[in-house]
Each structure stands twice: as C-alpha cells, then as structure tokens.
Amino acid sequence: MRIDLLLMVAVAVAASPAWADEPPVALPPADPDIVRIVSEISPERIQRAIFVLASFKTRHTLSDPLPSGDEIGGAASWIRADFARAAAESEGRLRVDLDAFVQPPRAPGVPHPVQITNIVATLPGSRPASAGRIYVVCAHYDSRVKNLLDAASPAPGADDDASGVAAVLELAHVLSHHSFPATIVFMAVAGQEEGNLGSAHWARQAKERGLEIAGMLDDDLIGGSRSGNGRAGRHAVRLFAQGVPPVDHPDEGLLSLLRAGGENDTPPRALARGIKDLIARYVPGMGIRLIYRADRHPLGGDQLPFLEEGYPAVRFTEAVEDYRHQREDVRVEDGVSYGDTPQFVDFAYVADVARVNAAALAGLARAPATPKSVQIDTAPLGNDTALRWAPNAEPDLAGYRIVWRETTAPFWEHSLDVGKDMTRRIVAGVSKDNVVFGVEAFDGDGHVSLAAFPGSRQTP
Numbered sequence: 001m002r003i004d005l006l007l008m009v010a011v012a013v014a015a016s017p018a019w020a021d022e023p024p025v026a027l028p029p030a031d032p033d034i035v036r037i038v039s040e041i042s043p044e045r046i047q048r049a050i051f052v053l054a055s056f057k058t059r060h061t062l063s064d065p066l067p068s069g070d071e072i073g074g075a076a077s078w079i080r081a082d083f084a085r086a087a088a089e090s091e092g093r094l095r096v097d098l099d100a101f102v103q104p105p106r107a108p109g110v111p112h113p114v115q116i117t118n119i120v121a122t123l124p125g126s127r128p129a130s131a132g133r134i135y136v137v138c139a140h141y142d143s144r145v146k147n148l149l150d151a152a153s154p155a156p157g158a159d160d161d162a163s164g165v166a167a168v169l170e171l172a173h174v175l176s177h178h179s180f181p182a183t184i185v186f187m188a189v190a191g192q193e194e195g196n197l198g199s200a201h202w203a204r205q206a207k208e209r210g211l212e213i214a215g216m217l218d219d220d221l222i223g224g225s226r227s228g229n230g231r232a233g234r235h236a237v238r239l240f241a242q243g244v245p246p247v248d249h250p251d252e253g254l255l256s257l258l259r260a261g262g263e264n265d266t267p268p269r270a271l272a273r274g275i276k277d278l279i280a281r282y283v284p285g286m287g288i289r290l291i292y293r294a295d296r297h298p299l300g301g302d303q304l305p306f307l308e309e310g311y312p313a314v315r316f317t318e319a320v321e322d323y324r325h326q327r328e329d330v331r332v333e334d335g336v337s338y339g340d341t342p343q344f345v346d347f348a349y350v351a352d353v354a355r356v357n358a359a360a361l362a363g364l365a366r367a368p369a370t371p372k373s374v375q376i377d378t379a380p381l382g383n384d385t386a387l388r389w390a391p392n393a394e395p396d397l398a399g400y401r402i403v404w405r406e407t408t409a410p411f412w413e414h415s416l417d418v419g420k421d422m423t424r425r426i427v428a429g430v431s432k433d434n435v436v437f438g439v440e441a442f443d444g445d446g447h448v449s450l451a452a453f454p455g456s457r458q459t460p
Contacts, residue, residue, distance in 0.1 A: 139164030
C-alpha cells in the first residue's frame with residue numbers, strides 16, 4: 001500500500017507543469033487615496049437621493065417633461081441640480097452637460113415623438129497621456145409600472161433604478177474631490193425601459209466622435225438585499241460580463257480571438273476580472289459574483305448599447321431579486337405589498353455597491369492603459385512562449401506583468417514582471433499551447449491595467 005501511494009505521488013509530481021511552483025498573482029499594495037475614497041461614500045446621502053427620486057409621481061419616459069413638474073422633467077431637473085452641487089464642491093473639476101434629443105416613435109414603448117434627456121457629468125483626466133481614456137458609470141432615472149405605456153400611474157422606481165442613480169450621484173460627489181489620470185464620466189440616462197434609448201444615443205455619439213471608452217459600468221437594480229422567498233444577498237453583487245458578442249458577421253479581430261481560444265478573454269470579461277481584483281483589495285466585505293453573460297434573461301440594461309458599439313461594458317445588479325417590487329403597480333394584494341417603493345430598499349447595501357463602483361473607477365482611472373499590440377510568436381514550435389507588445393506612454397510606468405492561467409481556470413494564476421523598457425519576453429518552460437496568456441502594465445504605486453489578450457504573430 002505504501003509503495004503504491006509513493007508511486008502515485010511521484011507520478012503526480014512528474015505530471016505537474018514546469019511552472020507549477022511559480023508564485024501566484026499577488027495583490028498589489030493598496031492605494032491610501034482609494035481607501036479614503038471608498039470610506040467617503042455616504043449611505044445617508046444615498047438614502048436621501050433615493051427618497052427624493054421616488055417622491056416624484058412617476059419618472060416614465062412619456063410623462064410630463066416640465067422641469068417644475070412632478071414627473072420625469074422634474075426628476076431630470078433635480079438630478080442636474082445635484083450634479084451641479086457636486087461640480088461646485090469640486091472647485092471646477094467636474095463639468096455638467098445635458099445630452100437631449102427627440103426620440104422618434106418606436107414600438108412598443110414610444111407611440112409618439114418624445115424628448116429624452118441624459119444628464120452627464122465629466123471629470124477630465126489630469127494627465128495628457130491618459131485623459132483620452134474614458135471610464136463611464138451609468139444608471140437610468142426613468143421608471144415604469146406593469147403596463148409599459150402607462151405614464152400616469154405612480155411609479156416610484158426606488159430600486160429600479162433610483163438606487164443606481166443615487167450611487168452615480170454619490171460617486172460624482174466623492175470622486176470629483178480627487179484627481180485621476182484618466183477621465184471619468186457620470187451619467188443618468190432616460191428611456192431605458194423603452195429599449196435603452198438614452199444610453200444608445202450617447203454611446204453612438206461616442207463612437208462617431210472616436211472616443212476611447214475603456215470601460216463602462218452600468219448600475220441597475222442595486223438596492224435589494226433579499227429575494228421574494230426570503231433568501232439574503234447582503235454581501236454580494238452580481239457583475240454581468242459578455243463573452244463572444246452575438247454578431248452575424250464577426251470581424252477579423254473577433255475571429256482571431258476565437259481561433260486562439262480567447263472566448264473567455266473578451267474586453268468585457270477582462271474588465272470584469274480587473275474589477276474583481278480591485279474589489280478584493282478595497283472592498284473585501286463584498287463578494288463579486290461574475291455572471292458570464294451580457295445580462296439577465298430576457299432583459300437588458302444600458303450596458304448593451306455600449307457593447308453593440310464595441311466598447312467593454314458590464315452591469316452591476318443585486319445578488320438576489322424580489323420581483324414583487326419591480327415593474328409592478330403600487331398596491332396591496334392578499335396582504336402582500338407590491339410596487340417599487342423605498343421601504344423595500346436596503347440603503348446600506350446600495351452604499352456598499354457604490355463603494356464597489358468607487359474602488360473600480362478609481363483603480364481603473366489611476367492605472368496605466370492596457371498594453372496594445374500584444375502578440376504571441378506562434379511560428380516557432382517549442383515549449384517556451386515569446387510575447388511582445390507596444391510600449392506604454394505613461395511617464396510613471398514601472399513595468400509590465402505577463403500573466404497566465406490554465407485554459408479551464410477563470411482567473412489569472414501566475415505572473416512574471418518585466419522592466420518598463422522591455423517590450424518582448426520569453427517565458428521559459430510554459431507552452432503557449434497549454435495556457436492562456438495576458439499582458440498588463442503597472443506603475444510605481446502598484447496600479448495595474450486590465451490584461452490584454454495576445455494575438456497571433458506568425459512572422460519572426
């Protein structure tokens with residue numbers, strides 16, 4: 001028996017890959033300023049914002065557009081004023097704009113032309129080499145009841161999606177007191193319930209203007225911490241991340257990624273992994289459950305138009321849902337309360353999800369850009385792997401990190417750091433055929449970029 005056991009151990013050791021003893025990917029040191037940012041999120045301000053937004057009779061897209069009214073126009077006016085307060089407190093760093101347009105009739109939710117107004121606050125990047133890289137955080141302020149065309153019944157929309165808007169407003173108040181190399185955009189959009197109309201308009205304009213949206217975070221339904229059957233979800237949030245986009249005619253870049261086995265390394269998945277790493281460092285009390293699909297069945301949030309324009313985008317949504325308080329008429333039926341009212345929102349939970357967003361945005365906007373033109377040399381056969389990439393432009397760049405994992409592993413398992421002057425490295429003893437590689441960039445303060453999935457290079 002002992003001989004058999006020793007033989008089994010020997011076989012296992014012999015079968016282990018050459019890099020099995022490599023150190024795992026370690027978390028970089030925490031940035032004290034990001035720790036402070038996370039701590040500045042105020043549950044009280046978030047609660048107040050949710051109560052204010054839910055106090056409007058309805059925020060239906062087709063309701064009264066007057067700024068002085070009690071419907072969507074009044075809500076938009078209040079959101080704009082709150083962004084303006086954040087801008088005033090920021091000593092001029094934050095800029096507030098309106099993105100308004102007339103939406104033509106569109107079945108089934110828009111029977112006649114309607115004005116849709118997005119309220120957009122921009123915190124420009126502080127470094128010329130990074131300011132063109134933009135991170136967007138978004139939530140929708142329109143609401144609805146069961147009948148999509150009912151623009152008159154009370155629709156407080158406390159969870160869907162005053163919770164998300166309150167988080168975005170709080171993020172603008174907190175982050176605008178700090179400086180980031182990259183640009184951050186805070187956005188409250190309308191027309192989501194009718195098909196993501198406001199976000200689609202802004203994303204389409206961003207694409208036409210050639211904006212570099214390096215990541216988009218959508219916060220939709222982030223206020224519920226208990227499901228309809230009483231199941232608790234207080235200490236986790238779901239993060240939806242699309243894999244292969246459902247396109248009829250994939251371009252060469254997508255085909256190349258699929259040929260290389262990169263279906264789990266699309267830009268949205270890389271964004272989700274990067275966010276998960278940041279949350280482990282700055283908000284360890286909140287679990288991030290990655291959902292490898294674009295959104296819930298059969299619904300879709302404001303991240304979808306960004307995905308359709310080719311931008312990496314993900315969606316935060318509460319871990320468990322109580323459908324009695326979503327898209328329901330406000331009523332009591334057989335002793336059960338229906339409707340999306342503030343009494344069913346966990347304000348402390350919304351604040352924790354806001355902290356998750358704050359850590360993600362601050363970490364991404366402080367980090368170097370994802371390395372570009374990353375390639376694996378595939379022409380030579382062998383048990384080593386050669387990678388190359390274009391140099392980053394950041395003046396405080398400290399180096400690059402080559403990461404890899406088993407093809408069946410969800411997260412990076414091993415890493416190798418190289419100097420900032422290197423743009424090519426051979427990883428000895430690790431075959432490109434057996435693992436998935438990525439390349440990151442990091443600065444002297446430990447901020448790490450998202451990982452770039454390498455393309456194939458077949459020439460020397």
